Amino acid sequence: MWLLVICLVAFPLLYEWSITFKYFCKMAFYNGWILTLAILAIPICAVRGRNVENMKVLRFMLLHIKYLYGIKIEVRGWENFNIKEPYVVVSNHQSSLDLLGMMEILPGRCVPIAKRELMYAGTAGLACWLAGVIFINRKKTDDAISVMSEAAETMLKEDVRVWVFPEGTRNHSGSLLPFKRGAFHLAVQAQVPVIPVVMSSYKDFYSKKDRKFATGKCTVRILPGVPTLGLSPDDVPDLTDRVRGLMLDAFSQMSTERPGKEPGGIH
Numbered sequence: 001m002w003l004l005v006i007c008l009v010a011f012p013l014l015y016e017w018s019i020t021f022k023y024f025c026k027m028a029f030y031n032g033w034i035l036t037l038a039i040l041a042i043p044i045c046a047v048r049g050r051n052v053e054n055m056k057v058l059r060f061m062l063l064h065i066k067y068l069y070g071i072k073i074e075v076r077g078w079e080n081f082n083i084k085e086p087y088v089v090v091s092n093h094q095s096s097l098d099l100l101g102m103m104e105i106l107p108g109r110c111v112p113i114a115k116r117e118l119m120y121a122g123t124a125g126l127a128c129w130l131a132g133v134i135f136i137n138r139k140k141t142d143d144a145i146s147v148m149s150e151a152a153e154t155m156l157k158e159d160v161r162v163w164v165f166p167e168g169t170r171n172h173s174g175s176l177l178p179f180k181r182g183a184f185h186l187a188v189q190a191q192v193p194v195i196p197v198v199m200s201s202y203k204d205f206y207s208k209k210d211r212k213f214a215t216g217k218c219t220v221r222i223l224p225g226v227p228t229l230g231l232s233p234d235d236v237p238d239l240t241d242r243v244r245g246l247m248l249d250a251f252s253q254m255s256t257e258r259p260g261k262e263p264g265g266i267h
């Protein structure tokens with residue numbers, strides 16, 4: 001009798017513990033592996049110095065990680081990236097796993113805007129710097145704005161695309177946070193389109209709160225570009241709301257799809 005009670009209590013506990021243990025091991029390996037890959041990437045990138053072309057090296061080195069973790073990534077809307085000129089990509093930000101979806105579709109000569117703290121993340125920070133990642137100090141709005149204004153000039157002068165997470169921080173809430181306006185000011189200053197990218201919720205296979213990290217599937221949707229030609233800074237709030245609305249619709253639609261089920265009309 002006592003043995004049965006102990007088993008009934010112990011097995012669920014052990015099961016819970018093994019899920020949590022697996023989560024921490026997988027996250028530790030994820031970060032550790034990226035830091036290790038960066039050691040390999042640094043000398044290759046250093047040959048060119050700080051250069052956006054180095055982003056191709058990082059992308060190539062990171063692409064296999066989805067296989068290690070059994071994460072299937074399905075991409076829809078590739079045709080919306082068929083624009084030769086620079087543009088600003090905006091995407092939702094759930095977790096550091098977004099790196100996988102980002103690297104899956106990262107266009108040529110495209111650099112992300114990242115928080116300054118990432119520059120100090122050891123080898124990964126140096127690799128990011130060499131690949132031209134634009135670092136902003138989120139605690140100093142004026143500094144961040146002037147870095148982004150410089151980025152607008154660089155985009156046009158050097159034919160560079162920029163990737164921004166307009167939520168400004170990771171968000172596991174299952175929706176989208178209000179958007180910061182920096183990405184949209186950037187697009188209006190450079191008069192280039194905004195291309196929204198939506199990554200489906202990870203809730204079926206990943207949750208930081210529940211310490212869950214299993215295998216699973218993520219859909220990445222590239223939405224049609226939103227033009228900004230002729231818009232002025234006064235139009236930024238409306239542009240921000242419009243793009244967030246489009247992304248929220250896509251995110252909600254993707255969240256209600258059953259994994260593996262293809263809805264009609266989306267390529």
Ligand SMILES: CCCCCCCCCCCCCCC(=O)SCCNC(=O)CCNC(=O)[C@H](O)C(C)(C)COP(=O)(O)OP(=O)(O)OC[C@H]1O[C@@H](n2cnc3c(N)ncnc32)[C@H](O)[C@@H]1OP(=O)(O)O
Pocket residue numbers: 034037038041058061062093099112113114115118124127128133136137138140141144145148149164165166167168169180181182183185186
């Ligand atoms: C081998 C392997 C190696 C390793 C490889 C690893 C690769 C990793 C790469 C991936 C990196 C991913 C990193 C992701 C992140 O770090 S996300 C966090 C950082 N990103 C952001 O924060 C971007 C979004 N933030 C913004 O756009 C903000 O607006 C910001 C510019 C930062 C300012 O924020 P904040 O201080 O909170 O102020 P507000 O947003 O409230 O803005 C204040 C007013 O200023 C106006 N504004 C904003 N930007 C501009 C601008 N560019 N020009 C003019 N005015 C601007 C804004 O509209 C506000 O005014 P109003 O309220 O509208 O009047």
Ligand SMILES: CCCCCCCC/C=C\CCCCCCCC(=O)OC[C@@H](O)COP(=O)(O)O
Pocket residue numbers: 031032034035093095096097099115118120121122123124165168169170171
């Ligand atoms: C010697 C120092 C060693 C430090 C080790 C740091 C470990 C970091 C290791 C690897 C870096 C992996 C790169 C992942 C890139 C994803 C970046 C990311 O997701 O940043 C979060 C940022 O968007 C928002 O930050 P907050 O949600 O506001 O917080």
